[in-house]
Amino acid sequence: MADSAGWSLTESDPGVFTGILHELGVRGVQVEELWGLDSDLLKDLEPVYALIFLFKWVGNADPATMDGNLQDPPQDHYFAHQVINNACASIALLNAALNIRDPNVTLGDELTNLQAFSEGLDPETRGWTLSNSEKLREVHNSFARSDPFHLEDHQRPDDPSEDAYHFIAYLPIGDEVYELDGLKPKPVCHGKWDANASAGGWTDLARSVLERRIATYPAGEVMFNLMALTGRKSRLEAQLEALPVESSGERFELEETLRGIEERMKDWETENALRRHNYIGLIHAMLVELAKQDRLGAQIEAAKSKMKERVAERKAKGEVMMEDD
Structure with a gap:
């Protein structure tokens, strides 16, 4: 990876990730933090487009022993390499968002143009295309906590004892579940999922993959974080609009749920504003x-x-x- 000058570290926070997507023009999707992968929780968040996983990075595994197989999906897909440090959060987020194929989700002009420009390019060139986008870098950096004493990586002394963390995405492409890790040469295929199954669909397979991955760490390791890209709000709004007027009980329940989501998103906006503010002068x-x-x-x-x-x-x-x- 190249020098990271100009790119800041990003917090693993659903409000930050939702804010990044919305400021880039994406509509119809939010990011929710997951405290587990039980089927009821995921069903409540449907449709779940992707999972974003944060973990302690200990180096890339030997492909011969790695869970899954390095291979390109046969279907049309988007995959970009991470070519500079500190950009893994946005790379994982965009690798997920640019693979959503749902008419209820719109990417906006910025990402639509980036996607069109990247068509036919290899993953590394796509990574450079994203990393050289001034708009993407500005939005990414705008969600970093204000730090008047911030040092770029080339000024900061190396600390071999400092842990490194990395974001990757899990999502369905066609009838297979893929892991999109910007530090790997290709997507990682984890096998087929049954779209007709009555259970949790592709997230059931993703759960087993994540459980195996977490099991490779020492017992007691808790430095993981999981978030879901979901179109839940759009689904609930469509359900509410389709309800007949006489369904007052169900309508009230949907309205209360949507009100809770909207209030949480307003709280995220406030937190993001506070996150950006520098209080040192005050x-x-x-x-x-x-x-x-x-x-x-x-x-x-x-x-x-x-x-x-x-x-x-x-x-x-x-x-x-x-x-x-």
Whole structure:
């Protein structure tokens, strides 16, 4: 992967991912966090277009021992490589969104043009096409937490002890379930799913794949996160519109569910606005004003006293530390 200058790390947060899609012009899809993969939960979110999985990256597996097979889907599909650092969240999200084939989901002008421009290109060139999109980079970076002390990766000293995390997508393409990992040369096929089955469909197969993957990590490892790209809101709105007026009970239930979804999305908008705001200037101005009013003396002395207590406690436990820790 190339230098990541200009691309920020992205939080694994459904509000962030939904915000990225909406600002890129995608309509008819939201991202929901999943706390499990039981069939009832997934059924409530139908239609589920894709799953976005975050995990601790420990290197690519040997293809000979890897779960699934590296192969291109026979159907028309979209797959882009990740060619720079820090972009894996947006690459996984777009690898998923650009494979949705549902008339209720619209991509918007930006992604429609990117998809058309990328037609016939190999995955690496597609990756460069996405990474060189100013619009995509601006939207991606706009959801990074404000950090006045941010260092680009080429300025940041390497820390071999720091864990690396990676986003990938699982989704159906035709009658097979694929894993789209931008760090792998091709999509990974995990086999066929039965579209006529009465159970959870493609997500049943994806669940077994994820369970096997998680089982390869040491017992007690919890640093995983799973989100679903879903068209649930559009489905519920269509159901509500189709209901006869006399179905008051069912109509009330649907309206309440939709109201809850809309309120959550408004909360996400507020969180995203707060996430983007830099409070350092405000804090600095408040401290300067308090200092002018000579109102910081007591707080400074209390902080010094607290630090001395912490030093004494650690020394009592035999910990070695500097006096001014």
